[in-house]
Amino acid sequence: MNMAAPITRLRGETVTLAHGGGGRAMRDLIDEIFVAAFRPDAMEDQARLTHAALAKPGARLAFTTDSFVVTPLEFPGGDIGTLAVCGTVNDLAAGGAEPLWLSASFIIEEGMPFATLRRIVASMVREAAAAGVRIATGDTKVVERGSADGLFITTSGVGVIRAGRDLRAERIREGDVALVNGVLADHGATILAARGDLMVSTDIASDCRPLNGVMEAVLAAAPNARAARDATRGGLASALNEMAETAGVSVELDEAALPIRAEVKGVCEILGLDPLDLANEGALVVFVPTDEAESALAAMRAVPGGEDACAVGRAVTRGPVPVTMRTAFGGARIVDMLVGEQLPRIC
Amino acid sequence: MNMAAPITRLRGETVTLAHGGGGRAMRDLIDEIFVAAFRPDAMEDQARLTHAALAKPGARLAFTTDSFVVTPLEFPGGDIGTLAVCGTVNDLAAGGAEPLWLSASFIIEEGMPFATLRRIVASMVREAAAAGVRIATGDTKVVERGSADGLFITTSGVGVIRAGRDLRAERIREGDVALVNGVLADHGATILAARGDLMVSTDIASDCRPLNGVMEAVLAAAPNARAARDATRGGLASALNEMAETAGVSVELDEAALPIRAEVKGVCEILGLDPLDLANEGALVVFVPTDEAESALAAMRAVPGGEDACAVGRAVTRGPVPVTMRTAFGGARIVDMLVGEQLPRIC
Numbered sequence: 001m002n003m004a005a006p007i008t009r010l011r012g013e014t015v016t017l018a019h020g021g022g023g024r025a026m027r028d029l030i031d032e033i034f035v036a037a038f039r040p041d042a043m044e045d046q047a048r049l050t051h052a053a054l055a056k057p058g059a060r061l062a063f064t065t066d067s068f069v070v071t072p073l074e075f076p077g078g079d080i081g082t083l084a085v086c087g088t089v090n091d092l093a094a095g096g097a098e099p100l101w102l103s104a105s106f107i108i109e110e111g112m113p114f115a116t117l118r119r120i121v122a123s124m125v126r127e128a129a130a131a132g133v134r135i136a137t138g139d140t141k142v143v144e145r146g147s148a149d150g151l152f153i154t155t156s157g158v159g160v161i162r163a164g165r166d167l168r169a170e171r172i173r174e175g176d177v178a179l180v181n182g183v184l185a186d187h188g189a190t191i192l193a194a195r196g197d198l199m200v201s202t203d204i205a206s207d208c209r210p211l212n213g214v215m216e217a218v219l220a221a222a223p224n225a226r227a228a229r230d231a232t233r234g235g236l237a238s239a240l241n242e243m244a245e246t247a248g249v250s251v252e253l254d255e256a257a258l259p260i261r262a263e264v265k266g267v268c269e270i271l272g273l274d275p276l277d278l279a280n281e282g283a284l285v286v287f288v289p290t291d292e293a294e295s296a297l298a299a300m301r302a303v304p305g306g307e308d309a310c311a312v313g314r315a316v317t318r319g320p321v322p323v324t325m326r327t328a329f330g331g332a333r334i335v336d337m338l339v340g341e342q343l344p345r346i347c
Numbered sequence: 348m349n350m351a352a353p354i355t356r357l358r359g360e361t362v363t364l365a366h367g368g369g370g371r372a373m374r375d376l377i378d379e380i381f382v383a384a385f386r387p388d389a390m391e392d393q394a395r396l397t398h399a400a401l402a403k404p405g406a407r408l409a410f411t412t413d414s415f416v417v418t419p420l421e422f423p424g425g426d427i428g429t430l431a432v433c434g435t436v437n438d439l440a441a442g443g444a445e446p447l448w449l450s451a452s453f454i455i456e457e458g459m460p461f462a463t464l465r466r467i468v469a470s471m472v473r474e475a476a477a478a479g480v481r482i483a484t485g486d487t488k489v490v491e492r493g494s495a496d497g498l499f500i501t502t503s504g505v506g507v508i509r510a511g512r513d514l515r516a517e518r519i520r521e522g523d524v525a526l527v528n529g530v531l532a533d534h535g536a537t538i539l540a541a542r543g544d545l546m547v548s549t550d551i552a553s554d555c556r557p558l559n560g561v562m563e564a565v566l567a568a569a570p571n572a573r574a575a576r577d578a579t580r581g582g583l584a585s586a587l588n589e590m591a592e593t594a595g596v597s598v599e600l601d602e603a604a605l606p607i608r609a610e611v612k613g614v615c616e617i618l619g620l621d622p623l624d625l626a627n628e629g630a631l632v633v634f635v636p637t638d639e640a641e642s643a644l645a646a647m648r649a650v651p652g653g654e655d656a657c658a659v660g661r662a663v664t665r666g667p668v669p670v671t672m673r674t675a676f677g678g679a680r681i682v683d684m685l686v687g688e689q690l691p692r693i694c
Contacts, residue, residue: 020692022580022626023685027589046442048508049408054401061396061408065450065503066486069494095393103412105501107454139413139501143692147416149494154452154486156412156503161395233369242374279369338370345367345490 015112020142030140033114034106037121038135047136051100051160058163062097064088065156071345073116073150075194077186077205080153081123083281083347086210088157089131090230093212094284096167096219097159101136102128107152110145120151131210133157165219169246171226176315177293178251181214181284181300182259182308183207184236188278189264191346192271202263207282214284214306221299222292231283233347234338236312237276237323239285241337244315244322253313253325253335276325277338279346287315362459367489377487380461381453384468385482394483398447398507405510409444411435412503418692420463420497422541424533424552427500428467430628430694432474432482433557435504437577440559441631443514443566444506448483449475454499457492467498478557480504512566516593518573523662524640525598528561528631528647529606529655530554531583535625536611538693539618549610554629561631561653568646569639578630580694581685583659584623584670586632588684591662591669600660600672600682623672624685626693634662 009028018025053059068084078086085102092099104124108117128135186207193202211230218225227247231239244251253276260275268275282305288296293311300306313325323335356375365372400406415431425433432449439446451471455464475482533554540549558577565572574594578586591598600623607622615622629652635643640658647653660672670682 017691018686021685021690022582022585022693023624025686026581027684046409046411046438046444048442049410051408054408055404055406057402059402061398061401061505062393063396063448063450063505064393064484065452065501067452067454067488067501069454069488069490071494091393095395097393101410103410103503105412105414105503107414107416107499107501137411141414141416141692143416143496146493147418147496147692148499149490152454152488152495152499154412154414154454154501154503156450156452156501158408158410158505234373235369238369277370337374338368339365339372343368344364345488345494346369 010114013113015108015110015142017110017142017144020140026140033117033121034138037125047101049101049136053098053160056163060161062092062095062159062161064091065154066091067152067154068347069152069345070191070347071149072194073120075206076190078208079120079123080151081120082127082208084153084155085124085127085131086208086281087232087347088155089133089210089212092157092159093215094228094230096165097161099131099133099157099159099212101134101158103137103156104135105139105154107148108140108142109148109150110142112151127210131212167225167227169227169243172243172247172249172287172315174249174315174317175290176226176287177290177311178313179286179288179293179296179309180259180312181211181306184258184260184280184283185264185275185278187281188343188346189267191343204261204263207280209282209305211282211284211305213303214300217299217303217306218286218296222288222296224289224292226287228284228286231280231285233279235277235279236285237274237335238337240323248318249315250317250319250321251313251323252316253323255325255327257310257312259308259310276335281347357461360460362455362457362489364457364489364491367487380464380468381485384472394448396448396483400507403510407508409439409442409506409508411438412501413438414499414501415694416499416692417538417694418496419541420467422553423537425555426467426470427498428470429474429555431500431502432471432478433555433628434579434694435502436478436480436557436559439504439506440562441575441577443512444508446478446480446504446506446559448481448505450484450503451482452486452501454495455487455489456495456497457489459498474557478559514572514574516574516590519590519594519596519634519662521596521662521664522637523573523634524637524658525660526633526635526640526643526656527606527659528558528653529629531605531607531627531630532611532622532625534628535690535693536614539690551610554627556629556652558629558631558652560650561647564646564650564653565633565643569635569643571636571639573634575631575633578627578632580626582624582626583632584621584682585684587670595665596662597664597666597668598660598670599663600670602672602674604657604659606655606657623682628694
């Protein structure tokens with residue numbers, strides 16, 4: 001990769017198949033859109049990385065990946081680039097890892113405007129800076145018009161889990177309290193609205209944001225925190241069902257405690273959707289022992305992204321179903337895992 | 348992920364949008380196609396990894412990523428899964444890293460037959476075993492019919508570079524010898540033929556294979572090896588142009604020495620293609636000092652994938668162009684970097 005490439009070689013306004021060919025045009029695209037944004041020294045064909053934390057006794061490496069296929073590419077509160085960085089950072093954070101490095105691989109449909117690509121890359125740079133991670137390596141492929149819908153981004157993340165940290169759903173015990181860091185279902189509702197699937201206009205925005213700061217705050221305040229999950233595709237319902245099944249407990253939610261905007265509830269009622277199934281991109285669910293719940297909540301509320309933190313339920317003896325909810329009217333209902341398709345390409 | 352899922356839940360014969368929804372159908376797809384193949388303990392949402400080599404003083408982490416969009420998905424000598432594993436393993440190996448772990452993320456078009464997916468996943472398992480790497484984490488997304496062409500796979504790789512290893516194009520010196528491990532241009536010619544773009548039928552097969560064994564053999568025999576590259580998209584021509592430019596030398600190739608099948612040369616003549624631009628998926632180019640060239644060649648020839656190793660040229664004083672070739676008739680021609688599009692979706 002020629003690091004000193006002038007910003008003048010990229011011709012036209014859109015990506016062509018030539019930009020995927022492995023030759024000079026591809027190098028120009030990479031230099032002028034990606035390397036220029038991610039900094040010349042920050043995106044190599046192969047990154048060679050060192051970090052003192054990796055060499056510490058007992059440290060483990062965390063490794064995760066996600067592909068992003070959201071449509072539309074840009075929406076209130078973010079874009080596919082925001083998601084691609086936050087999604088992978090949050091996966092790492094929820095596992096108790098300090099996120100260090102990301103890779104970013106782009107599958108671009110011929111005809112994609114350079115301007116859109118530049119905006120999305122700028123979002124990635126901003127979110128990576130906010131999360132304190134480095135986009136260390138990448139790839140681009142270009143496919144013919146009609147062979148992909150605009151742009152898909154796959155990020156992988158590498159982080160380090162300090163010795164002694166052991167967040168796993170298996171560790172959840174009866175009595176543990178389930179905390180969330182903030183308002184639920186905004187991302188799903190935003191994408192619905194952005195697609196024009198709603199007849200009403202809303203001012204909801206995606207909750208997409210990096211959560212490693214919130215997670216570090218929780219772990220400092222609640223050293224015996226059991227497990228965490230970022231409740232993305234499938235929403236809080238799927239995250240809790242998986243955790244409950246793995247832990248061999250049931251989870252009882254308190255409907256009155258769930259932080260969901262009235263506007264989002266209204267939209268869900270009209271469309272027959274359960275807000276607990278709607279995707280989040282900035283929502284963590286963390287199980288902590290009862291005696292650490294208050295301090296964990298206070299710690300979350302003190303950091304950006306955790307202002308609306310609250311307790312939403314608790315782990316109880318394993319019952320006939322993994323997750324139930326006490327309704328505002330005193331009843332109880334099953335909160336099942338999402339079955340079938342709800343909203344394709346939500347992230 | 349429920350590791351004890353029975354192999355009976357996946358209904359129908361093809362992937363539907365429900366398999367991307369984040370709920371139960373997605374879990375069934377992941378359990379029965381991916382986890383079942385990659386082993387229950389080998390593919391987690393987030394892998395937590397330890398390796399003694401990472402903690403050794405001076406060791407560096409290597410991190411790389413590539414998206415694969417090849418069409419057709421299956422071709423003589425391999426499939427998109429073979430490419431996805433070998434491509435990332437070879438990227439790591441060419442940088443002097445020992446490949447350890449891969450991530451694999453799948454973007455699947457609605458309607459993809461489960462049977463095709465299973466064959467491709469089986470190829471990945473086989474190549475990962477051959478390379479001695481573990482597929483440690485993954486993701487799946489499903490997009491609507493027409494929004495992606497069948498299947499795209501993105502792999503990322505993590506490896507460890509031992510202390511003291513320093514393979515970089517900057518280290519190439521005048522006089523150094525360029526070695527390749529085997530026959531060139533087979534992959535590109537195979538994909539051309541598989542698309543029916545050739546009127547002739549051929550029995551060429553892709554050279555796709557993991558090269559970490561070849562690379563270790565070279566490094567053992569030629570401790571002062573300067574730099575290596577896997578000559579994929581853009582072929583040997585693009586790899587050498589990039590290396591020469593980075594090193595500030597020129598490279599002189601010897602046409603008579605280039606290992607290219609007569610059949611592939613013939614195809615290229617008919618179509619007006621330069622075999623040096625054709626993609627390889629199992630070709631390394633390595634620069635070594637003159638006095639280590641013979642031992643490096645002998646070492647390559649002794650391991651699988653290196654049987655046809657040969658010297659193809661050498662680094663010379665920087666001239667007006669980065670790469671030239673002495674032709675069989677005693678002339679010389681410029682070997683330029685691929686300009687524009689040659690074969691879209693070759694890998």
